Amino acid sequence: MMYHESIIELNGISVRKAKGLLLGGISLNVSRNEFVGIIGPNGAGKTTLLNVIAGLERFEGTLGLFGRRESWRRSRDTRVRIGYVPQLFQIDPAFPILASEAVMTGAIGRLGLFRSPGRQEKEDAMRLMDMMRLTHLAERPLGLLSGGERQKVSLARAILQQPDILLMDEPTANLDIAVQKEVLNLIDEIHKQEALTFLFVTHDFNMLPSAMRRAVLLDHGKKVFDGDINTALSGDRLSRLFRYPLETFERNGRRFVSYG
Amino acid sequence: MAEHLLEALTYPPIQRAAIACVLCGASCSLLSVFVVLMKMPLIGVSMSHAAFAGAVLGLLFDFNPFLSGFILCLLVAGVLGPLSDRTDMSPENMLGIMFSFLMGLAFLGMGILTRTKAGALNLMWGSLLSLSGSDIWILTIITSLLVLFVFLFFKEIRSVMFNRRLAAASGVPERMIYYALLFLTGAVVSSNLATVGGLLIFALLVQPGATALQLTYNLEHFFLISAASGIGACVSGLVVSYIFDLPSGASVVLMATTIFAVAYTFSPKRRSAILKGRNKFYENDAR
Numbered sequence: 001m002m003y004h005e006s007i008i009e010l011n012g013i014s015v016r017k018a019k020g021l022l023l024g025g026i027s028l029n030v031s032r033n034e035f036v037g038i039i040g041p042n043g044a045g046k047t048t049l050l051n052v053i054a055g056l057e058r059f060e061g062t063l064g065l066f067g068r069r070e071s072w073r074r075s076r077d078t079r080v081r082i083g084y085v086p087q088l089f090q091i092d093p094a095f096p097i098l099a100s101e102a103v104m105t106g107a108i109g110r111l112g113l114f115r116s117p118g119r120q121e122k123e124d125a126m127r128l129m130d131m132m133r134l135t136h137l138a139e140r141p142l143g144l145l146s147g148g149e150r151q152k153v154s155l156a157r158a159i160l161q162q163p164d165i166l167l168m169d170e171p172t173a174n175l176d177i178a179v180q181k182e183v184l185n186l187i188d189e190i191h192k193q194e195a196l197t198f199l200f201v202t203h204d205f206n207m208l209p210s211a212m213r214r215a216v217l218l219d220h221g222k223k224v225f226d227g228d229i230n231t232a233l234s235g236d237r238l239s240r241l242f243r244y245p246l247e248t249f250e251r252n253g254r255r256f257v258s259y260g
Numbered sequence: 261m262a263e264h265l266l267e268a269l270t271y272p273p274i275q276r277a278a279i280a281c282v283l284c285g286a287s288c289s290l291l292s293v294f295v296v297l298m299k300m301p302l303i304g305v306s307m308s309h310a311a312f313a314g315a316v317l318g319l320l321f322d323f324n325p326f327l328s329g330f331i332l333c334l335l336v337a338g339v340l341g342p343l344s345d346r347t348d349m350s351p352e353n354m355l356g357i358m359f360s361f362l363m364g365l366a367f368l369g370m371g372i373l374t375r376t377k378a379g380a381l382n383l384m385w386g387s388l389l390s391l392s393g394s395d396i397w398i399l400t401i402i403t404s405l406l407v408l409f410v411f412l413f414f415k416e417i418r419s420v421m422f423n424r425r426l427a428a429a430s431g432v433p434e435r436m437i438y439y440a441l442l443f444l445t446g447a448v449v450s451s452n453l454a455t456v457g458g459l460l461i462f463a464l465l466v467q468p469g470a471t472a473l474q475l476t477y478n479l480e481h482f483f484l485i486s487a488a489s490g491i492g493a494c495v496s497g498l499v500v501s502y503i504f505d506l507p508s509g510a511s512v513v514l515m516a517t518t519i520f521a522v523a524y525t526f527s528p529k530r531r532s533a534i535l536k537g538r539n540k541f542y543e544n545d546a547r
Contacts, residue, residue: 054429055429056425056428056429076433077431079428079429079430079431080430080431083430084429086423086425086426094473094477094529094530095297095422096472096473096476096477096479096482097418097422097477097479098477098478105418105422105423105426105427105430105432108415108416108418108427108430108432109419109427109430110430110431111415113412113413113433114412116415117415141477157426161430161431
């Protein structure tokens with residue numbers, strides 16, 4: 001029964017590189033429509049974990065996606081079902097792509113070769129840009145947008161792909177607090193509207209989407225905790241994980257971390 | 261002057277040179293869009309030197325220089341492609357090693373080549389006036405393949421140029437596009453050894469794309485502007501070299517640089533980006 005509910009199944013996943021072991025035997029099951037936070041310090045293997053699931057990294061161990069075993073080489077159909085929102089990345093301000101065109105790149109893999117985006121894709125892109133409050137920026141070059149605006153473009157792009165799983169790698173890192181909150185609220189909104197399974201990588205425990213109920217804590221490529229988010233956010237546990245004294249307090253039924 | 265030029269165009273070698281100029285400008289400048297936007301100038305350098313070294317070896321062993329250049333290009337592409345897929349090592353050093361190795365190979369070949377050094381020197385800076393009919397055919401076919409590639413896979417190309425990893429993750433055949441591009445790079449540089457040569461071709465692999473980068477945010481226009489400036493540089497370079505009796509390859513490269521300098525000076529993008537940066541705070545307040 002559990003088997004059929006799991007949309008992502010990692011079993012003893014390891015990733016080895018010249019600089020060492022990035023992931024050391026991670027096992028993890030994620031069910032459909034779950035919202036899971038992947039939390040840990042720098043170098044814990046959070047991004048590597050997402051890359052394994054996205055098919056961008058070679059790995060040892062077994063990975064099941066949608067009930068099928070997959071390697072890092074995989075079919076277009078499988079790739080299309082997994083969306084990816086990366087950390088804010090640099091783009092040459094002169095790069096010839098408009099915000100609306102960047103959003104549309106999300107539909108290219110799904111459409112396949114020799115098929116252009118049709119009216120349906122354009123309408124979907126418009127709707128998503130409206131949801132992200134980007135409509136007035138649609139015809140602006142992407143490189144001239146602010147970091148927050150570019151992250152909202154990345155979100156719209158990933159959703160236009162119509163994935164079943166959405167992987168997010170610190171989507172709010174390097175953004176102003178107000179913009180971080182805006183992006184998190186949009187992520188919550190997406191979670192309410194679309195039946196998606198979310199994996200959200202972060203090292204900032206005070207900027208979490210409210211939909212995130214489960215947390216997986218990673219340290220040195222190993223899973224050190226997997227369970228309820230409020231249990232995960234204990235002062236002792238986080239102090240050990242981040243090697244820094246941290247305290248937690250509760251407000252409105254959620255735990256927050258004080259950096260002391 | 262114009263009559264003089266038109267009269268020159270009645271001679272078959274000049275006709276071939278004129279046609280080759282257009283084809284060379286078109287093929288190199290279309291490729292330069294990729295070189296500039298995907299930030300792969302070092303790959304362009306290595307490939308052009310591979311073509312040069314291969315062709316010199318071809319002369320040495322009495323083998324068709326275009327084919328031997330192309331084969332060495334493909335070998336280099338076969339090493340460079342997988343290298344760029346690996347995230348755990350920086351490809352710059354490897355490219356540097358490859359580039360100097362190929363240069364060494366080419367000069368070694370030239371040193372051994374006792375019979376005629378002129379052939380090897382032509383491969384270095386091209387010889388527009390001594391092209392054969394088959395040179396023109398090869399150029400025509402390869403330029404057409406490149407144009408076809410851009411037309412058929414335009415939307416995939418846009419998404420791969422934007423971000424290779426995101427494209428790959430979202431089901432775009434990123435590796436297919438990338439390897440096709442390496443293959444076409446090899447074909448374009450080795451077929452243009454005869455026109456501008458293995459050393460000067462690099463200017464045409466960067467400057468047309470860099471010129472377009474100054475002028476547009478639209479990728480379709482980007483390809484067109486790049487092609488126009490590449491063809492413009494080649495044709496005007498040939499005319500200048502004919503009128504003033506100058507080396508054709510050098511004239512073409514200097515024209516390409518001039519076109520780039522003009523585009524840079526009058527770039528509306530650069531100016532609007534500066535203005536936008538200054539006005540950004542006001543815009544945000546107004547909202």
